[in-house]
Amino acid sequence: MCQLLGMNCNTPTDIGFSFAGFRKRGGMTDSHEDGFGIAFFERSECDEAEIEDNDSTGLRLFHDNHPSHLSPVADLVNNYPIKAMNVIAHIRKATQGQNCLANTHPFVREVWGEQWVFAHNGQMNSEFIKRCQRLQDNGNASHCQPVGNTDSEMAFCYLVNRLKSTFKTRPDDKTLFNFLTTQCRYLSANGLFNCLISNGRWQLAYAGSLLFYLTRQAPFGEAKLADDDLMIDFGEVTTDTDKVTILVTVPLTENEDWQQLAVNECLIFQAGEIIYQDSPSLRKFLTIDEGIAIARAVGASV
Numbered sequence: 418m419c420q421l422l423g424m425n426c427n428t429p430t431d432i433g434f435s436f437a438g439f440r441k442r443g444g445m446t447d448s449h450e451d452g453f454g455i456a457f458f459e460r461s462e463c464d465e466a467e468i469e470d471n472d473s474t475g476l477r478l479f480h481d482n483h484p485s486h487l488s489p490v491a492d493l494v495n496n497y498p499i500k501a502m503n504v505i506a507h508i509r510k511a512t513q514g515q516n517c518l519a520n521t522h523p524f525v526r527e528v529w530g531e532q533w534v535f536a537h538n539g540q541m542n543s544e545f546i547k548r549c550q551r552l553q554d555n556g557n558a559s560h561c562q563p564v565g566n567t568d569s570e571m572a573f574c575y576l577v578n579r580l581k582s583t584f585k586t587r588p589d590d591k592t593l594f595n596f597l598t599t600q601c602r603y604l605s606a607n608g609l610f611n612c613l614i615s616n617g618r619w620q621l622a623y624a625g626s627l628l629f630y631l632t633r634q635a636p637f638g639e640a641k642l643a644d645d646d647l648m649i650d651f652g653e654v655t656t657d658t659d660k661v662t663i664l665v666t667v668p669l670t671e672n673e674d675w676q677q678l679a680v681n682e683c684l685i686f687q688a689g690e691i692i693y694q695d696s697p698s699l700r701k702f703l704t705i706d707e708g709i710a711i712a713r714a715v716g717a718s719v
Contacts, residue, residue, distance in 0.1 A: 519566075638651065
């Protein structure tokens with residue numbers, strides 16, 4: 418099963434500690450050897466007025482089609498502390514589409530003059546893929562088309578095309594959240610669909626099976642990685658006003674209280690806090706073993 422990692426925070430933050438454990442899942446502590454990618458939304462180097470505006474963000478993107486635990490690109494990310502407001506990372510286990518840079522997540526598209534970043538964990542079913550291909554063949558997917566040949570990028574293009582065909586101008590965030598929740602549930606009904614999406618201001622998390630989050634804020638404590646012999650005392654590297662939310666497919670640390678998203682639950686985080694939440698009336702939580710078994714059943718894992 419592919420692995421997702423996200424970060425959303427109220428101040429520019431280095432994701433190095435979380436990424437140090439996460440990257441080990443790319444061929445060392447797990448069998449995901451088909452590349453990785455990571456996208457950073459950073460505050461722009463502009464004048465002070467613009468820097469105070471959370472919309473003033475730039476995007477830095479790294480891709481490598483080699484295993485992340487061996488990748489010099491991953492070494493660069495670990496050794497070059499990039500402080501960002503939103504981060505999305507993905508470790509790939511190829512199920513559709515060959516191992517190449519064009520098929521490496523996260524994917525980026527323009528939406529209403531914003532850069533949107535998307536990463537997917539799961540697998541879309543064949544009927545959905547055929548419908549998307551028919552739309553492309555008939556010229557009905559002109560806003561956004563895949564560059565590679567993965568079902569994940571196809572799902573992202575479907576989502577962008579639905580957004581642009583439904584809204585001629587950008588709707589308010591609440592309307593946007595409701596629409597995205599509906600579309601994510603549609604995609605989940607047509608395959609296994611877990612995703613992270615960010616436009617630099619907020620980060621959306623949707624769980625079709627497994628997704629966890631953790632918000633670190635004062636009083637900060639120690640954290641011990643599950644995939645690496647590394648520990649940190651966040652009290653020594655943060656301020657009392659910092660608030661950082663980490664999202665991941667399977668918890669990264671052994672000694673912290675991770676919260677699990679229910680199946681078909683959708684959240685949007687901004688400045689490290691949940692600002693929108695849509696939960697099913699009957700909340701269902703899978704165990705990690707159940708989630709992996711579902712992924713294997715649809716061919717999304719080995």
